[in-house]
Amino acid sequence: MGEKFASRIGYLIRNFRIAADMMQKESADKCRLNESTIRNYELGTRYPDEATLLNIANNLNVSFFALSDSDVANMFSTLHVLFDIEWAYGLRLTMKDGEV
Incomplete structure (x- = not known):
């Protein structure tokens, strides 16, 4: 795993832990x-x-x-990310004036 990727994940773990009002020890114990x-x-x-x-x-x-970090280096991975966003936010394609 690349250093930049690992540090990004670490940054996210830390921020979500702090947002949950947990110390590292408490988080570690829960996990x-x-x-x-x-x-x-x-x-x-x-x-x-x-x-x-x-x-x-x-x-x-x-x-x-x-x-987690999504790999958007290729078209299929990018589509996967877009479908995840669509699912997470309940987005649905609709027709308006005959266009999607």
């Missing part, structure tokens, strides 16, 4: 992780695997997608 593990994720020196990221997201009461 059944070591406090140093959470600290390293937040610092960007380590990156959680998908299962751990899901665990952290669930314990911070945020969507897994809020912590």
